[in-house]
Amino acid sequence: MARVRIKDVARHAGVSEKTVSNVINDYVHVSDRTRRVVQEAIDHLGYKVNLAGRHLRKGRTGVIALVVPELDVPYFAELARHVIREAEQRSLTVLIHQTGGDRDHELAALAGFGSTFVDGVILSPLALTADDLRHRADAPPTVLLGELLEEGADHVAIDNERAAREATEHLIGLGRRTILAVGGRDDAGLGTAEARTRGYRAALAAADLAYDPAALLPVASFRMPAGAEAVARALDEGVRPDALLCLNDQLALGALRTLYEYGMRVPEDVAVIGFDDVEAGRFSTPTLSTVAPDKAAVARIAVELLRRRMDETGDQAPADASPAGVRSPQDLVVAHRLVLRESTEGVARGPGPGNRGAARGR
Amino acid sequence: MARVRIKDVARHAGVSEKTVSNVINDYVHVSDRTRRVVQEAIDHLGYKVNLAGRHLRKGRTGVIALVVPELDVPYFAELARHVIREAEQRSLTVLIHQTGGDRDHELAALAGFGSTFVDGVILSPLALTADDLRHRADAPPTVLLGELLEEGADHVAIDNERAAREATEHLIGLGRRTILAVGGRDDAGLGTAEARTRGYRAALAAADLAYDPAALLPVASFRMPAGAEAVARALDEGVRPDALLCLNDQLALGALRTLYEYGMRVPEDVAVIGFDDVEAGRFSTPTLSTVAPDKAAVARIAVELLRRRMDETGDQAPADASPAGVRSPQDLVVAHRLVLRESTEGVARGPGPGNRGAARGR
DNA sequence: CAGCCGATGTACATCGATGTAAAAACGTGC
DNA sequence: GCACGTTTTTACATCGATGTACATCGGCTG
Secondary structure: OOOOOOOHHHHHHHHHHHHHHHHHHOOOOOOOOHHHHHHHHHHHHHHOHHHHHHHHHHHHOEEEEEEEEEOOOHHHHHHHHHHHHHHHHOOOOOEEEEOOOOOHHHHHOHHHHHHOOOEEEEEEOOOHHHHHHHOOOOOOEEEOOOOOOOOOOOEEEEOHHHHHHHHHHHHHHOOOEEEEEEEOOOOOOOOHHHHHHHHHHHHHEEEEEOOOHHHEHHHHOOHHHHHHHHHHHHHHOOOOOEEEEOOHHHHHHHHHHHHHOOOOOOOOOOEEEOOOOHHHHHHOOOOOEEEOOOOOHHHHHHHHHHHHHHHHHHHHOOOOOOOOOOOOOOOEEEEEEEEOOHHHHOOOOOOOHHHHHHHHEE | OOOOOHOOOOOOHHOOHHHHHHOOOOOOOOHHHHHHHHHHHHHHHOOOOOHHHHHHHHHOOEEEEEEEEEOOOOHHHHHHHHHHHHHHHHOEEEEEEEEEOOOOHHHHHHHHHHHOOEEEEOOOOOOOOOOHOOOOOOOOOEEEEOOOOOOOOEEEEEOOHHHHHHHHHHHHOOOOOEEEEOOOOOOOOOOOHHHHHHHHHHHHOOOOOOOOHHHOOOOOOHHHHHHHHHHHHHHOOOOOEEEEOOOOHHHHHHHHHHHHOOOOOOOOEEEEEEEEHHHHHHHHOOOOOEEEOOOOHHHHHHHHHHHHHHHHHHOOOOOOOOOOOOOOOOOEEEEEEEOOHHHHHHHOOOOOOOHHHHHOOO
16 A cells, blocks of 8 residues: 555665666666666556656656536537547547636636646637737736637637638528628637627628628527527517528527427428537437538647647757747638538428438438 | 747846746745836736746646536536636636546546646546546546546535435435436446436435346446437337336436427426436426436535645645645545426426416526 | 767756754852 | 843755756767
8 A cells, every 4th residue: 555666666676766767767778687677566566657847857757738618518529529539549638628718717727827737738719819828928828719819829719710701601691681791799809709790701801791790699608598688679570581500519409409399390491500510419309410510630649749849848849840949820720611501401391200311401 | 039038027127037936926025116117027017927938837737627518518518617716716727628428538637638628527437437546647636527436536416326316215205116327327337317317226225126137228338319219218118107207307308308209298298307407407397306416515625625635735745734745635525406387296287377486497 | 980960867056944953141149 | 141932034955847967878980
């Protein structure tokens, strides 16, 4: 029960502590015989390396933080799953923090939580401003997720503006003319919502459709209740859309519910499309068309980008090819695709197992 | 940019390192003047405590692990959210691990991941056996979630058997007679699924309804696709149920989709009830009746139980009232309630905003 | 066989914070 | 002014692993 230290293994094997350390760390110059003897001692005593000691000595923890607004928003949960998997493959451990979209929490994350605990941060910001990014100091390596086109940090996202434009164009192509943007907001800010709104407006403009600021339905959160309420409010005010561009799937699923309650058929009366391709959208009634980002790619690239940045910081004097010392921030764009399901397709609905295969979607 | 150590603060403030440490740790016997001087030096230099050093010295990290099968199953995501919140309030940090329901991963979690990195573990097991629990050694304090009625570890759950029985009784009370248990499994094992199956059978028996082993629809996972497929398989085989007891909401949501595709109306033809009360069930069509566990309570109790157990381990000689030294394992039962929505209620469905308020559920 | 080289192995200092034990400073009562 | 009990502060060792610098060993060359 008493903890086994490297010292104990050394004594047991009749070698020095450093030699044991060398064996553990796969140092090249250890004879096979020594290695075997030490390994036996390790197994015999059940030695486990103490990370505190290693951390103190090395200055690295092997822990990265994934910081998201809310973990129980399926998109973030799915993303987290991928990030954890990618990190694991690189012997990194993931710590998850929730900000609730709060700026102070996000700032704390940027600063590495005011401690040396995490080696790096993957942050999905909601409330940060460009200034916050510029003024950070003493921060650990950081990768940002989502639209935030400022210089100053690595950054991974789909092309949100183009994606929104494509989605909107698809709705227009279906002959829809009164298209609301649920969750849209019109300030020219940095966020993902703003980029998607720009794409929405661009599509309208390209089709010579009038843009009415009232077509942007503001939301308090990006969850189902907010989507349901925003659409209900619009309908109560007498707005009669024939399509909804919802800025994420949760809003869309909430919207579907409200449309159902108001007796509006989807997609016949109102076509609906979302973003994120969460699993629930494949089983809703009707199934939900959506912009599907390559989540696995987002996770893989984010982790990989962060790992490189961490290595960079580690080598204090990067005598490599790069002269400037630190690479400039990278902006990586991940692929997305439009996944069309019942909520825009007008697939025959109703009784009979006949349409099963088709209806399943994807 | 160079890291500031306690030594630097001490020099700057003209006191010893220990005094600085005392200030940081709110040691009582520090004069106000000294405290002020030191605090100023800390602020001035921007000193941040180095957790590696503290960890090494104290043997505690302040990190607990939450180990779940899959993070993107909404129930676990919602639970994680609560656990993180509770832990934060106690200055603990949460590390999330996914096992994929794999026994080896769960065993690794039990063993504290073979390192001194986490102070404690909250584990939601799927594949562990009673033996695994008994034979663990050198493990950090652990709290188990879900049904696993073995001695040997603290444990928090709702009364799954009773909950399943109540849910089934409700279906029977609606006049339903052919009730399938989606996800049910009949071995007398330890898991949550087994306990719920027992409750299901108990309700059938109490109502003098025949129990047909074929009424248990096995599933490969507890996610929507599995629920959809299991029900489709049963229907294809000609089974015609008038109610489904789904062992979680994801299975139920998948089942709703299949029923829709087969043209069976819910709840008129088939009543459906699930477990977990995930947000999606409040917005599905129809909205989903469910057994709602008090998730916040599960999280709060689990974290609190773990914290106590950790303190216990810390104080090497617990000179308290307890003579045995270590308290015996606790089994805590959390409240649940039946939330009835459209999928069992037979609420008027269809056009018109008239039923909005009622239909919203909860 | 002297001399040198590369491969192995070791002693010791070090990372940063905190517990221990004891010294220094401060009061208090007589 | 002194002995004595508290506070307050300090010096030093310690937690466990690993980097540095050096010692040792065996083999090989000339």
